[in-house]
Amino acid sequence: MGKYWRMFREFFRACLVEELEYRSEFLGNLISSFFGIGIAILTMNIFFYQTDRLGGWSYADVLVLLGVFNTLKGLIDFALRPNMPRLLEHVRRGTLDYILTKPVDSMFYVSFRHLVFWRLIDVALGLGLVVYGLAEKRYFPSFVDIVVFFITMAAALVLIYSLWMMLMTTSFWVIRIDDLSFIFDSFFETARFPIGMYRGWVRVVLTYVLPAAVITNMPALSLLGKWNISTALIVGCLAVVFLWLARRFWRFALRSYTSASS
Amino acid sequence: MIEVKHLHKSFRVHVRKAGWLDAVRHLWKREYRVVEAVKDVSFTIEKGEIVGFLGPNGAGKTTTMKMLAGLLHPTSGEIKVGEYVPFEQRAEFKKMMSLVMGQKSQLIWDIPPMETFLVNKAIYDIDDRAFRRTLDELVELLELEPLLTKPTRSLSLGQRMRCELAAALLHRPAILFLDEPTIGLDVHTQEKVRRFIADYNREHQTTILLTSHYMGDVTALCDRIMIINYGQLIYDGELAVLTEKLAPYKRLEVQFAEVPNVRWEDYGEVAEIEDGNVVLRVMREKVAEVSAHFLQHFRVHDINIQDPPMEEVITRAFQEEVPHGS
Numbered sequence: 089m090g091k092y093w094r095m096f097r098e099f100f101r102a103c104l105v106e107e108l109e110y111r112s113e114f115l116g117n118l119i120s121s122f123f124g125i126g127i128a129i130l131t132m133n134i135f136f137y138q139t140d141r142l143g144g145w146s147y148a149d150v151l152v153l154l155g156v157f158n159t160l161k162g163l164i165d166f167a168l169r170p171n172m173p174r175l176l177e178h179v180r181r182g183t184l185d186y187i188l189t190k191p192v193d194s195m196f197y198v199s200f201r202h203l204v205f206w207r208l209i210d211v212a213l214g215l216g217l218v219v220y221g222l223a224e225k226r227y228f229p230s231f232v233d234i235v236v237f238f239i240t241m242a243a244a245l246v247l248i249y250s251l252w253m254m255l256m257t258t259s260f261w262v263i264r265i266d267d268l269s270f271i272f273d274s275f276f277e278t279a280r281f282p283i284g285m286y287r288g289w290v291r292v293v294l295t296y297v298l299p300a301a302v303i304t305n306m307p308a309l310s311l312l313g314k315w316n317i318s319t320a321l322i323v324g325c326l327a328v329v330f331l332w333l334a335r336r337f338w339r340f341a342l343r344s345y346t347s348a349s350s
Numbered sequence: 351m352i353e354v355k356h357l358h359k360s361f362r363v364h365v366r367k368a369g370w371l372d373a374v375r376h377l378w379k380r381e382y383r384v385v386e387a388v389k390d391v392s393f394t395i396e397k398g399e400i401v402g403f404l405g406p407n408g409a410g411k412t413t414t415m416k417m418l419a420g421l422l423h424p425t426s427g428e429i430k431v432g433e434y435v436p437f438e439q440r441a442e443f444k445k446m447m448s449l450v451m452g453q454k455s456q457l458i459w460d461i462p463p464m465e466t467f468l469v470n471k472a473i474y475d476i477d478d479r480a481f482r483r484t485l486d487e488l489v490e491l492l493e494l495e496p497l498l499t500k501p502t503r504s505l506s507l508g509q510r511m512r513c514e515l516a517a518a519l520l521h522r523p524a525i526l527f528l529d530e531p532t533i534g535l536d537v538h539t540q541e542k543v544r545r546f547i548a549d550y551n552r553e554h555q556t557t558i559l560l561t562s563h564y565m566g567d568v569t570a571l572c573d574r575i576m577i578i579n580y581g582q583l584i585y586d587g588e589l590a591v592l593t594e595k596l597a598p599y600k601r602l603e604v605q606f607a608e609v610p611n612v613r614w615e616d617y618g619e620v621a622e623i624e625d626g627n628v629v630l631r632v633m634r635e636k637v638a639e640v641s642a643h644f645l646q647h648f649r650v651h652d653i654n655i656q657d658p659p660m661e662e663v664i665t666r667a668f669q670e671e672v673p674h675g676s
Contacts, residue, residue: 091475098472102458102465109460109501185421190473191444197473205384346422346437 092152096190096200103203114206121209124268128280143284150282151221153308155214161208161306165277168252170202172269175260184345197233199253213270218311229311234300236310236320243320243327244303248276250330253338260341278302298325351557352395352418357427359388359581360412387413389581393429397524398555400547402562402589404574405632412529412583413559419449420634431525445474450514457502463513464498467514467520476522480521488516490641492548498505498608510541515546522526528560533565544570560563565661577667585667593657596666599631601656602641626651631658 108115132154145153175198178184187197201314222229229237255272278286278294283301286294294301308325309315354463363380388410418598420436420443429436434448452557457466466635471481492512497505503511511531516527520620528547530538548571551558562568568575570591576594577585585592602618606626614620617640618632632640637655644650 094475095472098469102461102469105465106458106461179456182451183454183456185416185419185449185451185454188421189419189440189444189447189449191441191475192473 089153092193092196095196099201099206100203104205117206118209121213122202124210125154125158125213128158129217139177140290143282143286145282145284147227148221148225148227149308151219151224153221153282153304153310154280155216155218155221156241156308156311157304158214159211159241160214160279162207162212162214163245164248164252165204165207165210167200167203168249169269172252172256173200174202175256176200178346179260188346190341194342195253195335197247198256211219219323223310225312227315229314232312233313236315236317237307240306240310240315240320240323243309243323246327247299247303247323250327250334251275253334257337257341259332260345273281275300283299284301299323302326351397351399351432352393352559353428353430354394354414355392355428357388357417357429358386358393358415358425359410359417360386360425361386387581388417388424388578391578391581393561393576393581393586394670395584397557398551399574400551400572402560402568402575404461404562404568404575409578412577414578415529415559415561416525419447420444421452426543426549431543435614440497445521446523447525447527448517448518448521450531451529452511455514455538456517457510457513459501459502459503462497462499463505463517464501466502466513470517476521482524484490484522485516488519490558490594491549492516503576509544510534511539511543512546513536519550519586522554525557526559528558528562530562531560532562532564538593540564540566547571558619565659565664574654577664592667593663594634597632597658597663599658602631602632602637603632603651603652603654603656604628604641604644605652607651610648623626632647637656 129151132142132147132150135142136150140146142150175184178198187194188198229346248316279300282299283291283294283305286301291301302323306315306319310320351357361384362382362432363385365383365668368458391410391414399597403411403415406461417424418431418436420439423437431443432446434440434446436443457463458469465487470476476484489498494516497509497513502510502513504658515531519521531544535543544567547558547560550556551667558565558571573588573590575585575587576583577592599618604627604629609623609626609628614623614628614630618630618636621631622631623629630640641655
């Protein structure tokens with residue numbers, strides 16, 4: 089474990105050096121991050137001109153949800169998104185061979201080798217929005233709220249990671265990766281809103297099949313003190329199951345790679 | 351160090367004909383054909399040996415090497431590298447070997463090679479002192495000092511190759527697989543890379559298996575060669591023996607003041623005649639006699655006796671030892 093932590097730090101450092109090669113990008117990204125979150129808040133405001141509840145959530149609740157969404161999005165863009173097109177490159181150009189000869193877990197390597205550190209701005213902005221939402225509501229979360237928040241947040245991250253990883257693994261067979269990112273994006277966009285907004289089968293799908301809504305709704309609800317322990321446990325278990333599935337799928341893909349490619 | 355017994359590898363490839371009709375039919379009905387890339391290959395390599403692995407494109411060199419490195423599962427047969435079975439992909443195994451592919455890079459493109467070295471240091475869990483010591487040695491041997499801080503993308507192909515070698519050797523592997531390490535390099539850089547490989551092998555007793563298209567690599571580095579063609583090992587032994595066996599002649603190049611009117615076939619096989627320059631393939635036991643005869647009877651400016659070039663020998667090996675067809 090210690091070794092993997094050291095490796096992660098080294099990846100981070102190397103990527104920092106890599107990013108700083110192109111310094112001018114920094115400012116552009118800072119601006120786009122602020123712009124992105126600004127537009128999201130504005131959109132919510134427009135909704136709330138018409139109503140004071142959205143799927144059973146008040147304005148301040150939705151701000152917290154948006155904050156959670158932004159934080160998770162930042163983390164995805166920080167660690168996951170930069171690695172996805174690279175796996176495809178590795179497969180196509182055969183440099184995956186180098187990764188497979190390294191004494192590290194290959195799934196760890198392909199998931200975290202490239203980090204785009206300035207995306208952490210989104211994480212900071214998201215957390216800021218969470219705090220702002222709570223202040224607006226004048227709700228001070230209890231210690232237990234925060235613990236449950238961290239648990240569900242971790243579960244959410246594991247869930248996203250697993251779904252993302254499974255999608256990424258298909259690049260062993262699928263050649264056009266842009267389409268894959270697009271699939272994930274449109275799926276993840278649904279997590280921006282309270283689950284109560286969705287009706288019928290869409291809601292069922294988003295809760296159980298592709299648990300997008302659960303991913304953001306659970307942590308937000310926890311922080312607002314509206315958690316219940318059994319749902320938290322279910323989300324935790326779901327995360328473990330998905331991680332297991334992703335891992336199995338990766339192993340399966342590797343097996344077919346190492347027994348077939350030339 | 352490396353032990354291979356009755357190694358087989360076959361691939362299933364689907365057969366496709368040209369044309370859109372077939373492309374459509376291909377959607378639901380695929381025809382497969384089994385290609386045997388490696389057939390019943392057995393050999394042993396001792397610690398510290400440098401072995402050259404030769405063969406034309408598609409002969410099975412890279413496939414065999416990939417199986418040795420644990421990247422491909424053999425269809426059948428046994429491989430042991432050190433105490434390990436490569437395709438089990440144990441971390442201990444990976445730490446004792448390294449792979450360098452001339453056509454594929456592991457360096458990070460946008461930043462200096464030093465950063466790749468540091469990433470590898472973390473991956474192989476090398477402690478600071480060992481890392482420093484190894485790096486210093488490699489920097490000196492490969493003359494990397496001025497390259498360490500330049501972005502990889504601005505390095506020349508030769509400079510990059512030297513950095514690739516360093517990146518691959520930082521963890522002091524006991525076995526090194528080199529797949530076309532000098533491909534695309536100019537003669538001078540090829541020479542540099544060869545000298546480094548030879549020195550490194552002598553210094554550290556690293557076992558090296560090398561594939562190459564350049565005969566120069568092989569003649570300069572390897573005492574022993576293995577030739578593979580159509581997936582079969584057709585020769586395994588000393589380079590000198592192969593030359594003697596397959597090329598029992600020498601290349602005799604004579605520069606005459608004026609070309610005498612004789613029947614060259616009486617002396618040997620004519621390779622080329624141009625102006626006053628005559629190149630003959632003369633059987634080894636007759637070389638001394640023939641050259642003495644020329645010197646005695648004709649006015650000769652220059653005379654030169656050489657072993658036949660490696661390319662010629664290898665080409666003959668492919669032609670003569672291989673059963674017809676595939």
